[in-house]
Amino acid sequence: MNEAGPRWRRRKEARPAEMIEAALDVFAEHGFAAAKLDDIARRAGVAKGSLYLYFDTKEALFRAVVEQIIAPAVSRVLAMAQIPEEGPQNGPFAEVAPRLLAGAALALSQDRVAAVARMVIGEARTFPDLARVWHDQVVGPLLSAVAARIARAQAAGEVRPGSPRTHAFSLVGPLLMATLYRQVFAGVDADPPDLAQVAAQHAQSLLQGLILPATPPAKELPDD
């Protein structure tokens, strides 16, 4: 019987991150309620009791996962979109919008980010304060930044009038829909939508308009 080394190591610094990583996998696969702490512990290579050295409850672990995964994604999207609050002009809106959507598509292409988004939607009612954090720190700032940029474009006469906030929904809604579609129907639909393609085509459609300006097909004109 070979005893290669100590049965376990003391790794106070590395443990929490590993636990969060493992928790993300298990939560994403089964959802919050159906995820078992034993599974998470096993995947993290620790005993269940060890989880409680770093997280008080299952919910605390869940919240740590959300914060850990999402915070970088949010700042990355805003950075890629290059939407500074009060910065200098950063190009015409017709160029900013596709950049923003492309950046969002890239961020949401990571299944980890998309899975967290799906889980928050599913669990918001179970954890009202999670919904509050998400609203105040993620969705709110993102929506406000986009709406502010749209309002600037409206002031410059670039963009059609209307509620900037609603325009923001117009802009990013399809991407959210495609993301959720991929998450919900993974394994059911063999041909899920491609986020980059949706982002590109939607940017084009929304900016330029879906309707073609009465280009007669040279054939169906009523003969008079």
Place this chain on the structure above:
Amino acid sequence: MNEAGPRWRRRKEARPAEMIEAALDVFAEHGFAAAKLDDIARRAGVAKGSLYLYFDTKEALFRAVVEQIIAPAVSRVLAMAQIPEEGPQNGPFAEVAPRLLAGAALALSQDRVAAVARMVIGEARTFPDLARVWHDQVVGPLLSAVAARIARAQAAGEVRPGSPRTHAFSLVGPLLMATLYRQVFAGVDADPPDLAQVAAQHAQSLLQGLILPATPPAKELPDD
């Protein structure tokens, strides 16, 4: 001590519907996993054991809720949008699309429908066959119908080229986003988006284009 009548009544026909109704309320409030059958039973005015006379398991009850609530909503949307599979021409796409979005907004304005949608998104991983049913019977048909209508409009030269399916995402994504926003942030955001407003403004924006064609604001032109 007044004994007004029998302790309970036999109502084989009315029970299931009442149970589904109560179950919807409790599921919508707490999510599937956190919903207690005792609560559902109490709200339905029956004992827990009675639930098992009509539904084999908690999951069966959940599925009954989904089917009961969604089926009418789906057919109503398609009816309001007046998108027959092979029917006669039903007006230019520029008129059909707003009608479709308005109908969808109306259907999704019922919190019951929206709550079910949110729950399916949240629970799809826990119940893979629920995701399959939802895909095959709800989302798939709806998306296909809309995409088919868009393809017809493209063939007629009304609509810009591009994947019809992606165009369908462009069309309905913002409404889904607004619906989920309302569901997730109910109680957190005091000023949620109005679905009818989002539908109307988005239809306008998407069809006509968000970008204004270089209308000089008569003031900021560089003076040369």
Place this chain on the structure above:
DNA sequence: TGCTTTAATGACCTGAAAGTCATTTACTAG
């Protein structure tokens, strides 16, 4: 009015998973 049927009950059973803690053992300071 009594008999049969079966809808309905609710106390109970049971499995499962969150959370605890006395014990073990890796590490470190002296």
Place this chain on the structure above:
DNA sequence: CTAGTAAATGACTTTCAGGTCATTAAAGCA
């Protein structure tokens, strides 16, 4: 080398909700 510390363990406790079933009683019928 030794003693002190605290990271880590995993068997145990506790809680709780899904599911069962022997019993009750409402309704239909002769």
